[in-house]
Amino acid sequence: MQHLLTAGAQRALKQAELIAHTSAQTNLDAIHLLAALANEESRAAEILLTHKIEPVMILAEFQLEIPDESSSDAEENQPLELSEALRDYPALKEILNSALEHASQADVSTEIGSEHLLWGLLNVEGKHTQWLNTRGNLSAQSLKQSIHAQQHQADPIDVDFAFRTVPTTINDQTHILRTIDAAANRLREGLRVVEDYLRFTLDDAHLMGILKTTRHQLADALKFIGPESLIASRDTLNDVGTAISTTSEFDRQTLEHLLQANLKRVQEATRTLEEFSKLISVEAASIFKQMRYSFYTLEKSVLGCLNNQQKLKDCRLYLLVTESLCHHGSGPAIRESLAAGVGIVQIREKEMTDRQLLEHGKRAREWTRETGAILIMNDRPDLAVAIDADGVHVGQDELPVREVRQIVGPRHMIGVSTHNIEQARKAVLDGADYLGVGPTFPTTTKLFEAHEYAGLKFIQQVAAEITLPWFAIGGINEDNLEQTFQAGAQRVAVSSAICGHEQPGQITKKLLEQFPS
């Protein structure tokens, strides 16, 4: 398997080498990489800044100098494989291997980025680890939390800066416009690939709509720059970048790999547009900044869809268990329905004390583990963690996804109840792992006002545009299950249909038999 380094990580390695050289320290080591990471515009630099560690402090502490020349030349566009990096930077072998280890732990396979290099640095003992700990309270453990917070926020950590345009010479203007033109083209091309993926592979109308909005934003921003002057400054024949092509550019192993590479491409192109536009148009720069944020959210949502489709691929019937609804207690209801093929179970108890919930949840955890089923705790992120459930389900009046994520961490699933299409769209962008969609039919399990019945129309709306896994819920039973499928549901959650049945196992089987194969 190939392990590629992001452009930011590559720049940092290259700059570390230059720093070692400029500082007349012939042996490249961890402190040079630390200085380079802090000095580059990268996720690692953002993390270091949140720990109040600025590049100058590192330079002063370790007596280093930053070279005048920049490491960003044409080569930075060539993907770098880990094995090549290990060959080129043998002194950083331990750090690179540790970075790989961390990148491989991500939910979705990711390239090795600057934040993973920082992680590698913190895992290899040296004077830098001690200094980072005392100076910025930064350790491997705290970094893990920072990376996690970054990955699970819709927006990247923001570095505040004032937008201002500066007077430039005619010559500079041509260079700036050429750069903007090239980046805009790169962005359009990347967007096209992502759009085709969303359209033909994921088939997600909601996320495609978001992408379309960014196309309009691009057109709006370029109006501030002046489309004619962009064309006038174009000089493709003399663009050294057009001559560069590498075998790894053609090396896309899976559709998802291709998608990720293009999502990164649009983010990088937007960053170039944002930075260079600052010299020409405040308005354009501000639109590009918004676009970049939209791409982070889009990336997270698309990858979230893919991941969760995988996690929930065998979970089509979801059981919500409430002790008071069960004929012979919730234990038999859970065990029998699991044996009959339920793939996901939610503990939904409103009357139990925390202690009771803890004990009950732990038992349910054992039973679900035995059959490989997913266990979700209703309403309580804290108890979901305590019983080692796979996730937690929250409603519209409970904690938002972002806050729940801070409690449960990256590996737990978060389900969100939705009662209209706007809530469903929002939950996808917020980073929910699956949705509850309903109520579909009248139910006595939960009280709703008459106007709150979303009905089959809502099921149809969600089916038409959302590919994050979702479960139709509310009053579903063996008599109306077929109708629910007809409306477009592929997954269904029930409570009374199974809990309130004399023989939970038997009715589970009956329901499952009705699922289209």
Ligand SMILES: Cc1ncc(COP(=O)(O)OP(=O)(O)O)c(N)n1
């Ligand atoms: C799968 C699923 N969907 C919806 C709900 C309802 O959650 P909520 O609106 O928070 O209501 P309560 O269940 O907490 O009463 C759910 N629990 N599960």
Ligand SMILES: Cc1ncsc1CCOP(=O)(O)O
């Ligand atoms: C909790 C909940 N949220 C929306 S409908 C519903 C009740 C589901 O239970 P039942 O399947 O018995 O209608």
Ligand SMILES: [Mg+2]
């Ligand atoms: Mg709730």
